[in-house]
Amino acid sequence: MTDLKQPVVLTGDRTTGPLHLGHYVGSLRARVQLQYEAKQFLLLADTQALTDNMGSPHRISRNVLEVALDYLAVGIDPTRSTIFIQSQVPELAELSQYLLNLVTLARLERNPTIKEEIRLRGFERDIPAGFLTYPVSQAADITAFKATLVPVGDDQLPMIEQTNELVRRFNNSVERAVLVECEAVLARVPRLPGIDGKAKMSKSLGNAIQLAASPDEIVKAVNDMYTDPNHLRVSDPGRVEGNVVFAFLDAFEPDIELVTELKAQYRRGGLGDSVVKRELNERLQALLAPIRERRLELARDPAGVLAILSRGTVLARETAGATLCDVKAALGLSYF
Ligand code: ATP
Ligand code: MG
Numbered sequence: 001m002t003d004l005k006q007p008v009v010l011t012g013d014r015t016t017g018p019l020h021l022g023h024y025v026g027s028l029r030a031r032v033q034l035q036y037e038a039k040q041f042l043l044l045a046d047t048q049a050l051t052d053n054m055g056s057p058h059r060i061s062r063n064v065l066e067v068a069l070d071y072l073a074v075g076i077d078p079t080r081s082t083i084f085i086q087s088q089v090p091e092l093a094e095l096s097q098y099l100l101n102l103v104t105l106a107r108l109e110r111n112p113t114i115k116e117e118i119r120l121r122g123f124e125r126d127i128p129a130g131f132l133t134y135p136v137s138q139a140a141d142i143t144a145f146k147a148t149l150v151p152v153g154d155d156q157l158p159m160i161e162q163t164n165e166l167v168r169r170f171n172n173s174v175e176r177a178v179l180v181e182c183e184a185v186l187a188r189v190p191r192l193p194g195i196d197g198k199a200k201m202s203k204s205l206g207n208a209i210q211l212a213a214s215p216d217e218i219v220k221a222v223n224d225m226y227t228d229p230n231h232l233r234v235s236d237p238g239r240v241e242g243n244v245v246f247a248f249l250d251a252f253e254p255d256i257e258l259v260t261e262l263k264a265q266y267r268r269g270g271l272g273d274s275v276v277k278r279e280l281n282e283r284l285q286a287l288l289a290p291i292r293e294r295r296l297e298l299a300r301d302p303a304g305v306l307a308i309l310s311r312g313t314v315l316a317r318e319t320a321g322a323t324l325c326d327v328k329a330a331l332g333l334s335y336f
Helices: 023-034 048-050 055-075 091-102 107-108 111-119 136-143 154-174 215-223 244-252 256-268 273-299 302-330
Strands: 007-012 039-045 083-084 149-151 182-188
Touching: 007 023, 007 273, 023 039, 023 055, 023 149, 023 244, 039 055, 039 302, 048 055, 048 136, 048 154, 048 215, 048 302, 055 083, 055 302, 091 111, 091 136, 091 256, 091 302, 111 154, 111 244, 136 154, 149 154, 154 182, 154 244, 215 273, 244 256, 244 273, 256 273, 273 302
Parallel strands: 007 039, 007 149, 039 083, 149 182
Antiparallel strands: none
């Protein structure tokens, strides 16, 4: 029997490249848990990835399979979660079209995440219109599934706020509760920094450790990690704040006492970067080895993975189609 109060989850990732440890702590860990408690839809956001990648569209479509492999490798179970491809659900684009009329250009330009992304990408005034409006398409993705929970990293909070604004505007304008407001689910580590010390690990910034990283790549990434530039000799007191190695230990080392002890020693002086890095390397190797193995095994059967996505996409279309029917009826757009 279906539990009527069961939460509905919609989350996803842009298919700009394989997923990394930021995704893992920011939302993948939560998604693996949520699939046992909620009805979960996972979106492979190829359409959204194209909003700033029209110069290399095939890279975006190629990465759909990579991200799907990451999902399955970390423990997303396709019998519990519906994994689907955004571009193959045209109902989402159609719903976006209506929602676009409920937001102003000024409001889109005020979205702090978009502002930062525009700066990072160097768009200045040459912003692709699709990019500026992607929060609306994201709102369509969320509302098409009547999602109540959205597990995200903290860079996505402005998107959730914008989604709920659109829901309220839409419902007001049709004078009934057709769309449903949602709530962000923030992880314990809402933002993992990049190995270079930049605030966010990101596919586009080249500062990531991929879930599929080889043992050597992990060693190299940990060695390259930004620490405290003034911690020159082992005996020097060091800074833990802004030190990427400690940020990673906070995110990945379950032995909190050990991390507290290491931080205290580091602050006092007498603990070398190499010792802390060795500890982190061991932790990351242990986390990623089983994921990598499972990923390699799954990658031997790409047709099997595509079949999972095809089944998921059929299911997703049914749900999004039903919402779109309600939306169009509420707008009076049901003529025949
Ligand atoms: P791109 O550079 O293509 O934007 P990205 O690495 O920023 O890629 P997204 O696909 O935009 O990743 O993000 C998908 C989800 O993962 C979002 O919920 C986002 O908040 C979360 N996420 C991404 N990077 C991090 C991170 N470093 N820490 C925590 N969460 C993250
Ligand atoms: Mg991003």
